[in-house]
Amino acid sequence: MSLASLDQLCQKIGYEFKDTSLLTMAVTHRSFSADNNERIEFLGDSLLNMIIAEALYRRFPGIDEGDLSRIRSVLVSGKTLATIALEFDLGRYLRLGAGEKNSGGQRRASTLADVVEALIGAIYLESGFDVCRERVLAWFAPRLSALNPESSHKDAKTRLQELLQARKQPLPNYQLIETAGADHQQTFVVACSVSLLTSSVSASGSSRRKAEQAAAEQVLLALKEVE
Known part of the structure; x- marks a missing residue:
């Protein structure tokens, strides 16, 4: 990756790496090199969960741990992380093997989400927890500000079930x-069928539970379009 590209990426994420090898590692997929972002992604995942958990704990003192956990799961989901990656245009900076690149790896949501976590891990390794937390909270600020504690803690399956019950549907x-x-x-593909749609909606995830949540989210979006 050229120095110009590294500078562009730093500007987009709001953090300038002094050790560019950390940034390079964060955007390197396992298909490109054995020296890739998997370990640093593991670190970033743990940091992200901690930072968002603390932010929610302080923001919503009246919400119990179960609801806090559900809000956090939405915020740190692969879907949310992939959206952040798209906002940073991370796909253009990924280092992918030829096969992965040809199959559209630079657009794959799971790959993009992994890079966001890897960037978090890289920032932590270079500048410590406080700087890492500041960057993560900046990235998530619009989403944290938009949270509605009365509804946002409900996952997609719960929201879909409640919507159907309110409309007296199966x-x-x-x-x-x-x-x-x-x-x-493994990747799991789940189809979700509801009486209000003429066809089922499919989605994938790294577990059956995640695939079901993703499918429910897609059904909710589809129902909004037909309203």
């Missing part, structure tokens, strides 16, 4: 339609 039906990949890195 509950949604979830069906596992495909499982692919090696045992340690």
Whole structure:
């Protein structure tokens, strides 16, 4: 990656790396090199959960731990992280192997989400927890400000179920339609059917639960479009 590209990426994320090797590692997919972002992503994932948990704990003193956990799961979900990655245009900076690049890896939500976590880990390694927390909270500021504690803690499956019950419709039906990949890195595809839509909606995730949540979210979006 050129110095110009590194500078562009630093400007977009609001943090300038002194050690550019950390930034390079953060955007390196395992298909490109054995020296990739998987370990640093693991670190970033833990930091992200901690930082968002603390922010929610302080922002919503009246909400119990179960609801805080559900709000956090939405904020740190792969979908949210992939959206942040798109805001930073991270796909153009990824270092991917030829096969991964040709198959559209630079647009794959899970890959983009991993890079956001890797960047968090890289910032922490270079500048410590306080600077890392400041950057993460800056990235998530609009989402934290927009939270509605009365509803945002409910996951997609719960919101879909409540919507259907309010309209006196049958509950949604979830069906596992495909499982692919090696045992340690499987992808699950789930179809969700509801009486208000003429066809089922499918979504994927790294677990059956995540795939069901993703499918429910897509059904909610589809229902908004037909209203």
